[in-house]
Amino acid sequence: MPKDTKKRRKLDGASRTRAPEKFAGAEELYGIENWGKGFFSVSDEGDLLVHPTREAARSINLKGVVDDVSRRGITTPMVIRFPQILASSVRELNDAFVKAINEYEYDGSYRGVFPIKVNQKKVVVREIQEAGRKYGYGLEAGSKPELIAALSADLSPECLITTNGYKDEAFIRMALNGIRMGKKVIMILEKVSELDRILDVAKKRGVKPLIGLRAKLYARGSGKWAKSGGEAAKFGLTTTEILKAVEVLKARRMLDSLVMVHFHIGSQITDIRKIKDAIKESGRVYAKLARSGVEIQYLNLGGGLGVDYDGSKTAFDSSMNYTVQEYANDVVYTVKTICEEEKVPVPTLVTESGRAVTAFHSVLVTNVVDVADRLEQDKTVEMDGDENHVVRELYDVLKGVSAKNVRESYHDALQYKEELFTLFNLGYVSLEDRSKGEILFWNICDKIRRHLKSLKEIPEEFEDLEVMLSDKYVLNFSVFQSIPDSWAIDQLFPILPIHRLRERPAESGTLTDITCDSDGKIEKFIDLRDIKESLPLHNFRRHQPYLIGICLIGAYQDVLGDLHNLLGEAHEVLAIVDENGRTRIQDLLPGETCERVLSYMNWERQEILEGFWRQLRRATEKGKIRETEAKAIAKDLEVTLSHYTYLED
Numbered sequence: 001m002p003k004d005t006k007k008r009r010k011l012d013g014a015s016r017t018r019a020p021e022k023f024a025g026a027e028e029l030y031g032i033e034n035w036g037k038g039f040f041s042v043s044d045e046g047d048l049l050v051h052p053t054r055e056a057a058r059s060i061n062l063k064g065v066v067d068d069v070s071r072r073g074i075t076t077p078m079v080i081r082f083p084q085i086l087a088s089s090v091r092e093l094n095d096a097f098v099k100a101i102n103e104y105e106y107d108g109s110y111r112g113v114f115p116i117k118v119n120q121k122k123v124v125v126r127e128i129q130e131a132g133r134k135y136g137y138g139l140e141a142g143s144k145p146e147l148i149a150a151l152s153a154d155l156s157p158e159c160l161i162t163t164n165g166y167k168d169e170a171f172i173r174m175a176l177n178g179i180r181m182g183k184k185v186i187m188i189l190e191k192v193s194e195l196d197r198i199l200d201v202a203k204k205r206g207v208k209p210l211i212g213l214r215a216k217l218y219a220r221g222s223g224k225w226a227k228s229g230g231e232a233a234k235f236g237l238t239t240t241e242i243l244k245a246v247e248v249l250k251a252r253r254m255l256d257s258l259v260m261v262h263f264h265i266g267s268q269i270t271d272i273r274k275i276k277d278a279i280k281e282s283g284r285v286y287a288k289l290a291r292s293g294v295e296i297q298y299l300n301l302g303g304g305l306g307v308d309y310d311g312s313k314t315a316f317d318s319s320m321n322y323t324v325q326e327y328a329n330d331v332v333y334t335v336k337t338i339c340e341e342e343k344v345p346v347p348t349l350v351t352e353s354g355r356a357v358t359a360f361h362s363v364l365v366t367n368v369v370d371v372a373d374r375l376e377q378d379k380t381v382e383m384d385g386d387e388n389h390v391v392r393e394l395y396d397v398l399k400g401v402s403a404k405n406v407r408e409s410y411h412d413a414l415q416y417k418e419e420l421f422t423l424f425n426l427g428y429v430s431l432e433d434r435s436k437g438e439i440l441f442w443n444i445c446d447k448i449r450r451h452l453k454s455l456k457e458i459p460e461e462f463e464d465l466e467v468m469l470s471d472k473y474v475l476n477f478s479v480f481q482s483i484p485d486s487w488a489i490d491q492l493f494p495i496l497p498i499h500r501l502r503e504r505p506a507e508s509g510t511l512t513d514i515t516c517d518s519d520g521k522i523e524k525f526i527d528l529r530d531i532k533e534s535l536p537l538h539n540f541r542r543h544q545p546y547l548i549g550i551c552l553i554g555a556y557q558d559v560l561g562d563l564h565n566l567l568g569e570a571h572e573v574l575a576i577v578d579e580n581g582r583t584r585i586q587d588l589l590p591g592e593t594c595e596r597v598l599s600y601m602n603w604e605r606q607e608i609l610e611g612f613w614r615q616l617r618r619a620t621e622k623g624k625i626r627e628t629e630a631k632a633i634a635k636d637l638e639v640t641l642s643h644y645t646y647l648e649d
């Protein structure tokens with residue numbers, strides 16, 4: 001008996017070591033702790049959790065949400081929004097300014113506005129409006145429709161509504177209507193020529209307008225939008241024009257309408273020094289105007305507050321080297337210092353931060369539909385001696401690859417592959433030999449890659465190899481619809497699986513979407529020090545969902561997305577976590593159907609149905625198909641028109 005027990009124990013021990021080891025490195029591998037800002041974590045089971053209120057104990061399980069809504073017919077891709085994150089972000093920004101104002105004993109206040117061009121979705125604007133109510137947080141609009149949306153919001157009278165962009169008469173009338181409705185609507189001049197027109201319309205209507213001047217600063221931003229600032233900027237008044245505007249207002253005895261100095265040097269300013277330079281310059285513009293007797297009340301610092309998408313805390317394009325609190329501190333301190341020097345009262349501070357307020361609030365979740373791995377990589381070649389000489393050369397290269405000659409072997413392989421295709425085009429190589437040559441080439445690359453893994457640093461010329469060999473994970477979504485900035489300006493977003501995170505990812509891959517556009521792919525990923533060329537991923541098991549989350553897409557992506565391939569808007573899910581830490585699905589907004597996206601291009605339902613019918617009738621008359629079959633086809637069409645534009649199984 002004792003013997004038996006011993007054996008038993010031994011077996012138990014063995015099976016325990018065989019159980020898959022729990023991977024503890026997901027947080028670091030995907031940088032969650034760096035970019036997540038306390039909103040994201042990983043559960044013990046390996047699921048991605050969202051903490052909309054930033055409390056560790058209250059979380060939403062993303063996979064849980066997907067499973068839950070799938071029972072109600074909502075499938076991936078879906079945008080999951082967390083309204084509470086919007087509220088947290090509004091609070092963070094406003095509290096940062098309140099704190100800085102107290103700390104530096106600033107004798108004025110902060111009145112932020114949300115620029116709705118960053119995300120005009122009603123749920124987003126309404127949530128921000130509610131969260132901002134106690135701070136007197138307002139809205140910014142840049143066009144007629146945005147102004148209409150902003151004016152329809154029931155904001156308290158101390159909230160600002162600032163308007164930027166070119167204005168026609170209808171725009172000006174609506175802004176003045178807003179003033180009549182008791183709102184503080186400020187029209188910011190982009191061009192001096194707009195002033196006369198505004199004053200004329202205002203006079204006709206008998207309304208006193210509120211006017212701001214957008215200053216063209218010498219200071220420039222940093223990062224992708226650096227050109228929005230500086231002397232060559234598209235918008236803004238030069239010093240001469242500012243003085244001209246003051247003259248015009250004086251002459252018309254309306255100088256007291258001029259209430260704001262504004263600037264905007266571009267979005268995602270990565271370097272705090274650029275912000276300081278702009279504040280210094282605009283602060284002086286304000287102070288000099290104030291000294292000359294213009295009673296400016298507001299200094300509006302525009303947008304630009306960044307988001308640390310890669311979590312590296314650097315001045316890199318997808319990052320920022322400062323915090324929201326540092327931003328607020330610099331604004332408050334710098335303006336205060338200038339006003340003291342110039343002996344003028346401090347202005348009310350305004351910012352139009354959009355990206356920082358919205359970026360974190362949504363995640364796109366979608367499923368991997370396929371992995372396009374290279375079949376040739378895993379195959380071997382039987383040589384029969386009759387092959388073309390290039391194939392034999394490739395075979396010899398393969399046999400000879402060693403740690404010492406990787407570079408030489410790689411160059412030889414590339415050269416022979418080139419030669420293989422040239423000879424094929426000339427008719428000297430059979431299909432069988434071409435296939436053998438390709439297999440050998442990929443075998444060589446694979447072998448080289450294994451040798452490279454032992455090197456400390458991978459030489460630059462092999463970086464392409466890594467990309468060539470990485471698998472292509474096909475995701476059920478459209479880059480153009482869901483993350484247009486990834487395509488348009490190489491913006492990086494944190495991307496990671498939303499489950500299996502306690503399993504060490506064994507593969508690495510790049511991502512492609514289901515559009516037929518070769519640009520519909522993601523081949524650059526966030527990294528602390530650099531940009532990664534491929535993403536660590538788990539092996540894909542067919543018939544088992546593998547879900548990927550693209551995070552921090554709440555700013556600009558919802559609006560800039562387009563209908564490439566007529567892939568429409570994704571389903572939307574609003575998720576909140578209640579007092580008890582339970583997840584609640586607040587709302588489901590179904591994504592666009594085939595019928596809807598077709599109608600945008602003027603393909604009306606009725607016309608499509610008739611088009612089908614006409615052809616079906618002709619075919620039945622000619623006896624090509626039976627009546628019942630024609631009916632089935634027509635029925636199928638009607639059903640498909642109401643379907644989601646993305647893959648559903």
Ligand SMILES: *Cc1c(COP(=O)(O)O)cnc(C)c1O
Binds near residue numbers: 115264353354355
């Ligand atoms: C786009 C824009 C903003 C918002 O900028 P963010 O960088 O998203 O904060 C603010 N003000 C103006 C005038 C803008 O054009």
